[in-house]
Amino acid sequence: MTSTITVEHLWKVFGPKPERVVGTELASLPRAELRERTGCLAAVRDVSFAVEAGEVFVVMGLSGSGKSTLVRCLTRLIEPTSGEISIDGEAVRAMNARRLRDLRRHRVAMVFQHFGLLPHRSVLDNVGYGLEIQGIGRAERHRRAGEMLTLVGLDGHENQYPEQLSGGMQQRVGLARALAIDPALLLFDEPFSALDPLIRRDMQTEVRRLHAEVGKTLVFITHDLAEALTLGDRIAVLRDGELVQVGTPEDLVGAPADDYVADFVRDVPRSDVLTLRWIMRDPLAGETCEDQPLPATTVIRDAVPRILRAKLPVQVVEGDRVVGVVDADRLLPALISHHRQVPA
Amino acid sequence: MMRLRTVASAALILTLAACGGATSDAGESTPSAGAKGTVNLAVNPWVGYESDAAVVTYLLEKKLGYTVEKKELKEEISWQGFETGEVDAILENWGHADLKKTYIEQKKVAVEAGSTGNTGIIGWYVPQWMVDQYPDITDYKNLNKYASLFKTSESKGKGQLLGGDPSYVTNDVALINNLKLDYTVVFSGSEAAIIKAAQQAGAQKKPLLFYFYEPQWLFAQEKFVRIKLPPYTAGCDADPKKVACDYPDYDLDKIVSKKFADANSTAYQLIKNFKWTNDDQNLVSDYLTNQGMSADQAAEKWVNEHEATWKPWIPAGS
Amino acid sequence: MVAVAGETAPRRVTRRRVLWVLLVVAAVGAYLGFRTAGAADSDDAAAFRFFTGVRNWVDDNRDTSPLFLYGVNYLRLGVRLLVDAVQAGLYGLGFAGLVAAAGAVALVLAGWRTALVAVGGFLAFGFLGLWAESVDTLVLTVSAVLLAVLTGVPIGVLAARVNWVSATLRPVLDVMQIMPTFAYLAPMTLLFLIGEPAAVIATLIYAVPATIRITELGLREVSPTSVEAATALGSTGRQLLTKVRLPMARPTIVLAVNQTIMMALSMVVITALIDAPGLGQNIIRALERVNVGVAFDAGLAIVIMAVVLDRITTGAARRRPATRGRSRWVVAGGALVAVVVVALLPIGQDLPRLSFAGPVNDLTGWIELHWYDATEWIKNVVSAGLLDPLESVLTSTPWWLFVLLVAAFGTLVSGVRSAAVAALAAAGIAGLGLWQHAMQTLATVLVTIVLTMAVGIVLGVWSARHDWFAAGLRPVLDAAQTMPSFVYLLPAVALFGASRFTAIMAGFVYAFPPVVRLVDRGLRDVPATVVEAAVSAGSTPRQLLWKVQLPMARGGLLLAANQGIVLVLAMVVLGGLVGAGALGYDVVAGFSQREDFGQGLAAGFAIVLLGILLDRLTQGFHHAKGPR
Incomplete structure (x- = not known):
């Protein structure tokens, strides 16, 4: 069970009479000036993107970039000012309260930065909350909540209360709660940024594992580039409410759309992200190469031993077709350089 | 101690709900003297008054067989009680020409019942x-x-x-x-x-x-x-x-509710007849204040020692 | 950027300082130029006639107007039903049964320690020979608190959810809380009749603002993340309320109940004036006989009741969720069985009598005899040195100048909006025709507040620094806060005469405990890391206190000042009973004399307006700067 989302020309303006901003000349004003003139804050500005079924779609931006607002607009936890959102082809903004509640109850679940657990309920009842409000009986929801706790590795903690758990464990509860309703789409709002680095890494691994196991569509908000690169099939970079670039991790690192993104990815070890495609050159006429070619999708770092050991350049292939060659000369700049590269 | 009235008041609400609005004197008041033998005495907050009340209560209960309900109230609220039916008698009234005008002349819910004999x-x-x-x-x-x-x-x-x-x-x-x-x-x-x-x-x-x-x-x-x-x-x-x-x-006097006076019960007659001296009152007050007696003890002691004074208060034929 | 910011900040501070100096100079100048002899208040202002007219209208229409026929009178019958039901319940248990029930309730809600306190406390009612009176008081308190919770919690919830409801309620609650009961007690008996229903409703009016305010606070403090998470899972509005908001606000709501109980208990004595049964009547009767000892016994019973109810409710609020669960039901069931068994046992209440009346009378008699010269001296010094000058400045300031100054200083301290409200309140006092009395009362109130804050802060600091002191102080604070002031008013009159200073002492005793508590808590809440950092930088204890702890506890201190003001105002009327005159006396006279009713109620409103004035002026400190 997977889900798709499309978002078109989405706006969210906070402040007095927000509807007067969209579609007028005010819309093109820079943030600060808009605030000066109208007292309004445009948190999300004309954002459009599409998320494919089964994809992990990461929205990345600094604090204040509007990413948390954006994700809340998807299920109208924050009511958008204008634009279209559709989930599985159904227009979210057209839904009435009941339909919207059904969407939230059955199809979309969310995990929050500060967990949002209910301190007066046991872990088991927290996980079962979503089922409880759907009217599912006690035995059934305890059974399913128990399964979810097993899934996130919290066996044996059923009867504890949130305050007795560590932050990482609390977020596992939040995750289990979201999974318990078996949604096709999971939204994560900076779920791990309140956690210690080691625990954060564990949790990221956990998310990847769950994604592999249960295969849901994931929308993941983060301000942490490393996290975005680790998890994202595609990454959307948001700045001052506007979408700056949408692309694979490779696209972002290899071809940042502008200086903002470039600045963002500057410290990323390129060889960890880029593939050979980004450093290969055209074969010279009559050039002799190593016998074993490398696929173009190989990450540079993984190819380093091969290329350095090779006496001759190595062919880069896409399927059977040779698309270029790499040698030590091409390799070294990628390992040391932070300069912008363009695909050959 | 309060008395238990739950059932009565529940029934009352039902009846009233059935027949419309509830007036402010409906149902609340314990029945006036005569019917069930309860007398509602206002007790104003000074000891001299308490002495009057102690002796009158003692005589009403022990000699005439009434039940006396004492209500500890300030003067003005006692007068209001005539109107709401919650007070039958005030035993020591100090002048209060304004209240007399309102409640006796205008509202006609109270009447004078003679001097207490105290000045x-x-x-x-x-x-x-x-x-x-x-x-x-x-x-x-x-x-x-x-x-x-x-x-x-x-x-x-x-x-x-x-x-x-x-x-x-x-x-x-x-x-x-x-x-x-x-x-x-x-x-x-x-x-x-x-x-x-x-x-x-x-x-x-x-x-x-x-x-x-x-x-x-x-x-x-x-x-x-x-x-x-x-x-x-x-x-x-x-x-x-x-x-x-x-x-x-001031000639200290007694005021009773019009209903109470009209019923002309023996209780009303006793209150009307009640009359003693400042010394009598000071004696009972001294029992109450300085000798630590309860109202009943003080009244009993005084009644036992002053039969000649109270005998004439008791209505003939009771 | 940094350089610029560094320049403007001090410049702004300097400008502010200059403004202050100018304003003070202007104020002094204007005062010297315009001060008046201060004509005495008339006793026949338009406002008085208006209020008397309202009263007469109510009086004339209460048996004909549908408002009373279908509204008020049914309300009274409903309250009567409730009181009777509670009463039947409590009396039905009998002495032993009720003691056991108190213990059982405490055990289930707050644990075995509190259960011991509860059993001991309820037994003490028997030993004091005040069993029936205590139960009567408990009946009234429980009835009023039940009503307060039933009405106040929903209103508080609504106020937390709907901002305009909250904004509209605020002045109404101010009036309900500060308006002295004396001011409306007499006509209330016309509507609700003498006795329990009127007493319960008067108590409700006084106590329910606490329920509403604290409930609203509790709901507003519910973590927005949890609400959002529950919304994101598709909760309906009702589910959010019943499954998220209310359970999460539960500890605060229990605190609201706790405060409601304390407020209700403090009304018990006053309602005895309209024949409400219970301990209040013992106190009033003892007062007539000027017998402090007898009043003390009854007062002690009230203190004990307050302490027991307080420990049970705070225990219930603090209880950690983890200790709940199935075992609690086992305990509850067991307790219930025990209560039934005990209630059926033929245990009488023939206990040995234990009375403090004799010793207390001896002690107060001795104190009155031997301390008089010293206390008289203190009274004279404070009156001549502090109270008289302040009062003469306030009463000789023309009202319009006062209003202007309130507006000006208010704007500096609390911003335009609060200043406007404060100035309006001041103008309103003038409009009520009670300017001189209000200014006299204001002088007394200000001196009381200064005294209360000074002593409260010193004790609070000590209590925050020494646990042994805090532990020793706690019962004193409990007693000072809950002992009905009528009990200690008489010794105060003996020592300080019928005077404003007696009122100041009474107000002080009533108001200082919360100040001490809030200061203590404010200081203890200063983060340990900050204290650690200051100590490691080499601060002496004195520097630590003055440069770190007190500034950081500013929020707590201001809250303390604010609470102090409200409580001191509540004592203005009692001041009227012991010679402080002014507004307090007007209110008392209005209660006692039908024809003074209008003036009494007007004085009540003047006290409310004084409260609003002081509140808005001090409130600015809360919002304007710094953390709370």
Whole structure:
């Protein structure tokens, strides 16, 4: 069970009479000036993107970039000012309260930065909350909540209360709660940024594992580039409410759309992200190469031993077709350089 | 102890709900005297009144077989009780011409039931030791001479007249003005505050000039002397702003609700007949205040010792 | 950027300082130029006639107007039903049964320690020979608190959810809380009749603002993340309320109940004036006889009741969720069985009598006799040195100048909006025709507040620094806060005479405990890391206190000042009973004399307006700067 989302020309303006901003000349004003003139804050500005079924779609931006607002607009936890959102082809903004509640109850679940657990309920009842409000009986929801706790590795903690758990464990509860309703789409709002680095890494691994196991569509908000690169099939970079670039991790690192993104990815070890495609050159006429070619999708770092050991350049292939060659000369700049590269 | 009325009031609500609005005297009041033999006595907050109430209650219950419900109330609220049907009788009323006008003349819910035989005296008093020391102080004309003795932190450089039990209309401010006295009234605000100040004035030998009244149990403990003001003549207090004469003596009287009087029960007759002296009342008050007796004990002791006084109160044929 | 910011900040401070100096100079100048002899208040202002008219209208229409026929009178019957039901319940248990029930309730809600306190406390009612009176008081308190919770919690919830409801309620609650009961007690008996229903409703009016305010606070403090998470899972509005908001606000709501109980208990004595049964009647009767000892016994019973109810409710609020669960039901069931068994046992209440009346009378008698010269001296010094000058400045300031100054200083301290409200309140006092009295009362109130804050802060600091002191102080604070002031008013009159200073002492005793508590808590709440950092920088204890702890506890201190003001105002009327005159006396006189009703109620409103004035002026400190 997977889900798709499309978002078109989405706006969210906070402040007095927000509807007067969209579609007028005010819309093109820079943030600060808009605030000066109208007292309004445009948190999300004309954002459009599409998320494919089964994809992990990461929205990345600094604090204040509007990413948390954006994700809340998807299920109208924050009511958008204008634009279209559709989930599985159904227009979210057209839904009435009941339909919207059904969407939230059955199809979309969310995990929050500060967990949002209910301190007066046991872990088991927290996980079962979503089922409880759907009217599912006690035995059934305890059974399913128990399964979810097993899934996130919290066996044996059923009867504890949130305050007795560590932050990482609390977020596992939040995750289990979201999974318990078996949604096709999971939204994560900076779920791990309140956690210690080691625990954060564990949790990221956990998310990847769950994604592999249960295969849901994931929308993941983060301000942490490393996290975005680790998890994202595609990454959307948001700045001052506007979408700056949408692309694979490779696209972002290899071809940042502008200086903002470039600045963002500057410290990323390129060889960890880029593939050979980004450093290969055209074969010279009559050039002799190593016998074993490398696929173009190989990450540079993984190819380093091969290329350095090779006496001759190595062919880069896409399927059977040779698309270029790499040698030590091409390799070294990628390992040391932070300069912008363009695909050959 | 409160009585249990749950069932009754529940039934009442149902009945009333069935027949529309509830008036303010509906259902609440315990039945008036006669029907079930309950008499509702207001008990105003001073000990002299309690003495009256103790003896009347004792006689009503022990000699006539009534049940007496005592309601501890301030004067004005007791009068309101006539109207709402919650009070049958007030046993010691001090004047209150305004309330008489409202409730007896205008609303016609109460009637007078004769004197208690007690005379209420209102005036200005000083402790006995001051009279011993300054014999001429008891004449108001000499008060200015002693004004500095009565200075306090509250009197703004003048002599202090401690007054103002708020339950009475007093003429003190006008008196001071019109008699050209170098004094100012400090409103004590309560009887208890005046009594305490008077006790201290006796015990500490501190000067004190204060508004007070008799009969009052405090006189059984300490001696206080009344200041002579220009004598009262009928009508000299007609204009409250121009008063320059002493307070009149009050004939303390009894007021009962019209319903209670109209029923003309033996209880009403006993209350109407009730009449005794200031000494009688002070004696019972002394039992209550200084000898630590309960109302019943005090009444019983007095009744046992004064049969000649109370016998005539009991209605003939009961 | 940094350089610029560094320049403007001090410049702004300097400008502010200059403004202050100018304003003070202008104020002094204007005062010297315009001060008046201060004509005495008339006793026949338009406002008085208006209020008397309202009263007469109510009086004339209460048996004909549908408002009373279908509204008020049914309300009264409903309250009567409730009181009777509670009463039947409590009396039905009998002495032993009720003691056991108190213990059982405490055990289930707050644990075995509190259960011991509860059993001991309820037994003490028997030993004091005040069993029936205590139960009557408990009946009234429980009825009023039940009503307060039933009405106040929903209103509080609504106020937390709907901002305009909250904004509209605020002045109404101010009036309900500060308006002295004396001011409306007499006409209330016309509507609700003498006795329990009127007493319960008067108590409700006084106590329910606490329920509403604290409930609203509790709901507003519910973590928005949890609400959002529950919304994101598709909760309906009702589910959010019942499954998220209310359970999460539960500890605060229990605190609201706790405060409601304390407020209700403090009304018990006053309602005895309209024949409400219970301990209040013992106190009033003892007062007539000027018998402090007898009043003390009854007062002690009230203190004990307050302490027991307080420990049970705070225990219930603090209880950790983890200790709940199935075992609690086992305990509850067991307790219930025990209560039934005990209630059926033929245990009488023939206990040995234990009375403090004799010793207390001896002690107060001795104190009254021997301390008099010293206390008289203190009274005279404070009155002449502090109270009189302040009062003469306030009463000789023309009302319009006062209003202007309130507006000007208010704007500096609390901003335009609060200043406007404060100035309006001041103008309103003038409009009521009670200017002189209000200014006299204001002088007394200000001195009381200064005294209360000074002592409260010193004790609070000590209590925050020494645990042994805090532990020793706690019962004193409990007693001072819950002992009905009528009990200690008489010794105060004996020592300080019928005077404003007596009122100041009474107000002080009533108001200082919360100040001490809030200061203590404010200081203890200063983060340990900050204290650690200051100590490691070499601060002496004195520097630590003055440069770190007190500034950081500013929020707590201001809250303390604010609470102090409200409580001191509540004592203005009692001041009227012991010679402080002014507004307090007006209210008392209005209660006692039908024809003074209008003036009494007007004085009540003047006290409310004074409260609003002081509140808005001090409130600015809360919002304007710094953390709370």
